[in-house]
Amino acid sequence: MKKKIVILPGDGIGTEICEQAVKVLQKTGDLLGYTFDLEHEIAGGACIDKHGIPLQDSTLEKCKHADAVLLGAVGGPKWEGLDFSVRPERALLKLRSELQLYANLRPAIIYSELADASTLKREVLEGADILVIRELTGGIYFGKPRGVKIEDGKRVGFNTLIYNEDEIRRIARTAFEAAMKRRKKVCSVDKANVLESTELWRTVVTEEHKNYPEIELSHMYIDNAVMQVIRNPRQFDTVVTTNMFGDILSDACAMITGSIGMLPSASVGGKNGMYEPVHGSAPDIAGQNIANPLATILSVGMMFKYSFGDNNAYEMIERAVKIAISTHRTKDIMDTGKIETGILSKPRTGRPPSRKSGGSDRDRRGKKPQQSVAPKLSADDKLFLSDLHAKLTAFSSSDETRLELEPYNSYKRKLVHDLAVKFGMESASEGEGDERHNVIIKTEKVTVPNIDYSKKEIWNHGNREYMVRKTIDGVDICLNADGSVTLYSGQPAAKIIHRKKVTTGAFKVINSKIVEFNEPEWA
Ligand SMILES: NC(=O)C1=CN([C@@H]2O[C@H](COP(=O)(O)OP(=O)(O)OC[C@H]3O[C@@H](n4cnc5c(N)ncnc54)[C@H](O)[C@@H]3O)[C@@H](O)[C@H]2O)C=CC1
Numbered sequence: 001m002k003k004k005i006v007i008l009p010g011d012g013i014g015t016e017i018c019e020q021a022v023k024v025l026q027k028t029g030d031l032l033g034y035t036f037d038l039e040h041e042i043a044g045g046a047c048i049d050k051h052g053i054p055l056q057d058s059t060l061e062k063c064k065h066a067d068a069v070l071l072g073a074v075g076g077p078k079w080e081g082l083d084f085s086v087r088p089e090r091a092l093l094k095l096r097s098e099l100q101l102y103a104n105l106r107p108a109i110i111y112s113e114l115a116d117a118s119t120l121k122r123e124v125l126e127g128a129d130i131l132v133i134r135e136l137t138g139g140i141y142f143g144k145p146r147g148v149k150i151e152d153g154k155r156v157g158f159n160t161l162i163y164n165e166d167e168i169r170r171i172a173r174t175a176f177e178a179a180m181k182r183r184k185k186v187c188s189v190d191k192a193n194v195l196e197s198t199e200l201w202r203t204v205v206t207e208e209h210k211n212y213p214e215i216e217l218s219h220m221y222i223d224n225a226v227m228q229v230i231r232n233p234r235q236f237d238t239v240v241t242t243n244m245f246g247d248i249l250s251d252a253c254a255m256i257t258g259s260i261g262m263l264p265s266a267s268v269g270g271k272n273g274m275y276e277p278v279h280g281s282a283p284d285i286a287g288q289n290i291a292n293p294l295a296t297i298l299s300v301g302m303m304f305k306y307s308f309g310d311n312n313a314y315e316m317i318e319r320a321v322k323i324a325i326s327t328h329r330t331k332d333i334m335d336t337g338k339i340e341t342g343i344l345s346k347p348r349t350g351r352p353p354s355r356k357s358g359g360s361d362r363d364r365r366g367k368k369p370q371q372s373v374a375p376k377l378s379a380d381d382k383l384f385l386s387d388l389h390a391k392l393t394a395f396s397s398s399d400e401t402r403l404e405l406e407p408y409n410s411y412k413r414k415l416v417h418d419l420a421v422k423f424g425m426e427s428a429s430e431g432e433g434d435e436r437h438n439v440i441i442k443t444e445k446v447t448v449p450n451i452d453y454s455k456k457e458i459w460n461h462g463n464r465e466y467m468v469r470k471t472i473d474g475v476d477i478c479l480n481a482d483g484s485v486t487l488y489s490g491q492p493a494a495k496i497i498h499r500k501k502v503t504t505g506a507f508k509v510i511n512s513k514i515v516e517f518n519e520p521e522w523a
Pocket residue numbers: 013017072073074075076077089092259260261262276277278279280281282283284285290291292293295332
């Protein structure tokens with residue numbers, strides 16, 4: 001498959017993040033049999049500096065004839081004093097309008113790996129999965145008249161929030177169609193209590209809803225919607241809204257994902273699509289090797305999904321992102337126990353890199369990043385891990401409690417073990433010799449009072465250290481040093497038959513099942 005893609009890195013971190021996203025594009029293409037004809041062009045401030053305008057007609061033409069466009073971000077303080085008509089941002093608005101990309105899809109998904117990296121609480125975030133659909137070629141961004149004029153000797157600034165019913169109907173349809181493939185819920189966000197144009201918005205969305213009886217439709221005012229996505233994001237499935245409200249609401253949704261550096265987008269509706277992160281050019285961190293490239297990388301995933309109809313490639317990229325964040329983080333999503341990383345081999349400027357730039361060696365939540373060397377994985381290991389990641393993802397959402405994997409060599413068993421631990425699961429080896437294989441067990445968390453740790457005995461078994469070990473009815477019961485409990489069928493070649501996580505307490509076993517928790521009877 002041959003695809004022509006125009007790359008517009010733009011300004012600020014745009015160039016840094018696009019460089020990484022193009023690597024992912026190329027790699028995915030190599031693995032899945034694509035060949036790409038990539039055309040790198042300038043847009044925004046970079047184009048103003050070279051040609052005096054934010055977007056050349058020749059670049060626009062190339063974009064119109066490409067299969068897809070990848071854009072970093074445009075703008076920056078350097079160009080802020082310019083007239084509106086020639087500011088960097090005009091390049092983007094012109095592209096959206098000329099390519100007729102009226103629907104901007106912004107998925108805000110919390111990867112469980114990032115729940116603790118967000119400034120919001122894990123219990124609020126977990127399971128959140130919102131698709132914000134922002135109208136992109138109409139509303140106040142494009143409405144006329146607009147400008148600044150003098151009236152009665154005073155300067156007056158004005159813009160026009162205008163939508164016709166066809167513009168509303170087509171974006172409503174996009175939302176209903178998208179929701180049909182999701183959880184069949186659409187929330188339309190407006191300010192119908194104050195603005196006539198959005199009163200029409202509500203009316204037309206409600207009319208169009210009649211064609212989608214299976215969808216549950218609700219309406220919400222924008223001010224409440226911004227509060228609700230922070231208060232309880234799980235209540236939303238698909239959200240549809242105007243150009244400006246969508247811009248604002250999706251930045252709020254970014255905090256569900258942990259950082260705005262995680263939020264990708266697809267702009268569709270025309271002949272081809274444009275893919276860009278939701279964030280801007282981040283001049284405050286540009287050139288410091290700390291920008292998060294994942295929103296742009298996930299936008300490449302969306303390009304495969306929406307422009308090339310290749311969901312497999314999209315899932316592959318998403319899986320790779322999950323694997324990457326399980327060990328490595330950029331500063332904006334840094335968390336305890338992870339390795340802080342930059343995206344460039346060298347910082348682009350002479351400025352000090354990453355942590356020092358903020359005047360502190362702590363991340364934004366005051367935690368010290370772990371200094372460590374990234375493990376070197378071969379291409380084969382990465383594929384093995386990607387496959388394993390898919391298996392563990394499927395296992396974690398299944399009703400099964402035990403997953404037996406085929407026998408691997410000890411190096412791969414260690415890879416399995418490490419990944420299982422990242423999934424919050426237990427991993428152990430069973431069998432002997434060539435039959436030795438990993439078994440992954442889901443753990444249950446149980447809190448019980450009154451364990452007497454002072455009476456502990458320490459037993460050693462292989463690389464595990466047990467606090468207490470007891471055999472009842474032929475079942476070996478181990479209270480591990482980490483507070484978890486493992487039941488074995490007996491030695492040798494013990495088989496794990498049950499595993500529970502306890503934070504404190506003791507237990508009683510009948511017929512190999514933990515049935516009661518009380519004071520340790522054996523101590
Ligand atoms: N699509 C586009 O090209 C957009 C361009 N802009 C332009 O970008 C410039 C800066 O605008 P701001 O309002 O500051 O928005 P911004 O999105 O560039 O930055 C907001 C905050 O988020 C952080 N941030 C953004 N992306 C990040 C990433 N990938 N990794 C880590 N942190 C990240 C920034 O450091 C900053 O603190 C302006 O010129 C604006 O017009 C703004 C929004 C969208």
